[in-house]
Amino acid sequence: MDLFDTTSYFSSKVPVLATSKVLLKSAVCALASKHLRHLCRNMSQGGRNSKLLSSYIGLPSSNEEMWRYHSAKYYDQALNHLQNAVSTGSYCNSISDKEEMLAAVAILCAFELMDAPGSAWRAHLSALPLFHDRGVSATEHASVIIPQTAVKGPIFWSLARQDLLCAFISESPTSLDLKDMRLWQNAGLATDEKGSLLAYSPRDVMESQNSSGFEEDKKSNELTWILGKIANHITAGDALVPADNTLPRHQRPRIGLNQENILERWNILMNDLSNWNESLPQSFRATARTRRLGNVPPGFELSFDTFEQIWFDIPLCAATMQSYHQAKILLLANEPQESTAIRSTVSARLRSYRHALQEVIYHAREVCGISLANSTDSFRINSVQALFVAGQVFQERREQDAVLELLSGIERDFGWTTRYHVAKLNDEWMKGREGNHVDRDGHGHESNWFISTSSS
Structure with a gap:
């Protein structure tokens, strides 16, 4: 925790x-x-x-x-x-x-x-x-409280991450209001009133912290907030009111946002993620990339050998960067199409799809490479969701086997249940081998890229 x-x-x-x-x-x-x-x-x-x-x-x-x-x-x-x-x-x-x-x-x-x-x-x-906490009022000119x-510190961010995971799992908006900037500023998020992350921490925030790792904490918390916005974007779909998309299909309004509006919103999130990545301190950069060394479980030598090991000095940074690659997968996999009214050749659109697929595979392999090198207990438990998202990308059996072993090892070593992730991945891969590219439930809803809600 x-x-x-x-x-x-x-x-x-x-x-x-x-x-x-x-x-x-x-x-x-x-x-x-x-x-x-x-x-x-x-x-x-x-x-x-x-x-x-x-x-x-x-x-x-x-x-x-x-x-x-x-x-x-x-x-x-x-x-x-x-x-x-x-x-x-x-x-x-x-x-x-x-x-x-x-x-x-x-x-x-x-x-x-x-x-x-x-x-x-x-x-x-x-x-x-x-x-x-409505009893605490902010001063008129303070950008960060x-x-x-x-x-409003570690407890807040622990529950914020739980809230984010719950949104992924239940396919619903986050409980915490991501647009209530005073709430997030009070928790230590450095933003302006429009919700844009500041490029630096205000002096009063920096002076209030004694921990040498505060910068790492801060950047990780920022990514949590961005991931929450990504979850809400995907959940909202094309609904004018985001909550409408969580209604049963027959109860949803017939009028929604056009593709240009959705694509604009998607581009903003992609820019937020890119700007966040460019602002990272050196501690978030991998210190080494190696091939898999040492003994591995029998039968998994080839599956693990398909990935590089990506090393970080600080477990917090490794986990944060793994979440970053998860965020990229979610955004790329949910990129809206341009309106059909915009004249575009078939070749141009197919090139765009192929490029997105290459990018998604790259980020999925980064997720697994980080897991193979960073093996602290807390990191491995936190990696479950990222591994599940990455696993849905892979089509090669060796890569799929590696993800299954990483997930199964977490439950075997720590008692943290991952068998329902494993079952869901096997089900998704089976549908892929059978050629069912889009999975729909009985109400015509497409399955998402988050997680199965069924219990083991």
């Missing part, structure tokens, strides 16, 4: 707070218990002795059923404490209580996300409107 936070809020401050705050303690224990349950299950399924895990964590006994019980117990306790905090409204008048509550919500979101995401995960994200508490 601290991958994108150089202050390590969740691993350094939250355990201290949890010793005296029952809601936070219950949420932490629920997440830890569920993680251990998944690890015990995977060890058992892999034919390994669960006593190895007992020895590792320093407890006399450890098995899946024991941790299942503790996980359910602490989760139930956390929900009861959370419901009580909401009903009493204690968080409204106390910064400390608000910090505890939202930190617990972020942890419970991670608890749900460890399995196939469902309604319970999205329910926790309903706490997001709590971020709209300094975050004063963790509620």
Whole structure:
């Protein structure tokens, strides 16, 4: 949970707070218990002795059923404490209580996300409107408001990333209003009032930070905001009101935006992404590119050998650049066509399609190359969505096998469920081999490039 936070809020401050705050303690224990349950299950399924895990964590006994019980117990306790905090409204008048509550919500979101995401995960994200602190007014001339508490720092960005992932999975707009610039400025995003990212950080923001990694945090947070705008753009489609596109097909208005308007919006997002990439400090540039070295699982030597290993010094930067390549894939795969009223030759359009395909394959291979070289626990868990998006690009069996092994290895090593990603990719590839290029559900909706919403 601290991958994108150089202050390590969740691993350094939250355990201290949890010793005296029952809601936070219950949420932490629920997440830890569920993680251990998944690890015990995977060890058992892999034919390994669960006593190895007992020895590792320093407890006399450890098995899946024991941790299942503790996980359910602490989760139930956390929900009861959370419901009580909401009903009493204690968080409204106390910064400390608000910090505890939202930190617990972020942890419970991670608890749900460890399995196939469902309604319970999205329910926790309903706490997001709590971020709209209308009691704090901004000064007339301040372009950026300094975050004063963790509620508007690491907790905010942790939940913002959860909100973004939920938008991808549920094919719905983000819960957080990306056009509410005061909200995002208050969280530390350096923008002007029109929503354009500033090329530099204002002096007062820089002076408010002691962390040497603040610049890396800042650039990663900026990309999260841009990804949110990309998700909302794709979700909105050609609807005049973005929410209309989430309605059943027969209830949608018949009037929509023309292709020129959609293409203009797409070009703005592409420029935002390009400008962001050009503004990156040197720490976001790969330090080396190598061929795969060392031992790999039997049967996967050739599949891994098809990619370069792309190395970064800082895991945060590796994860951020992987998300950047994911964003490029999503935009390129959803590029609007120019209006048919614009005279264009068939050759010109086909050249455009071929160029887009080459670009998409390049970015998909970058996603996998970054995963092969950067193997910290937090990075690998965060890489699931990018790998899933990249996997849908590949047509070669070796590349597909490599993606499956990368995803399966995350669940095998960390207990973080990826089997539904694997099942969805296999289903997509099978349709591709059968020549079904467009998948539609019973209502005529095209499938998207995000993720399957079915549970494993």
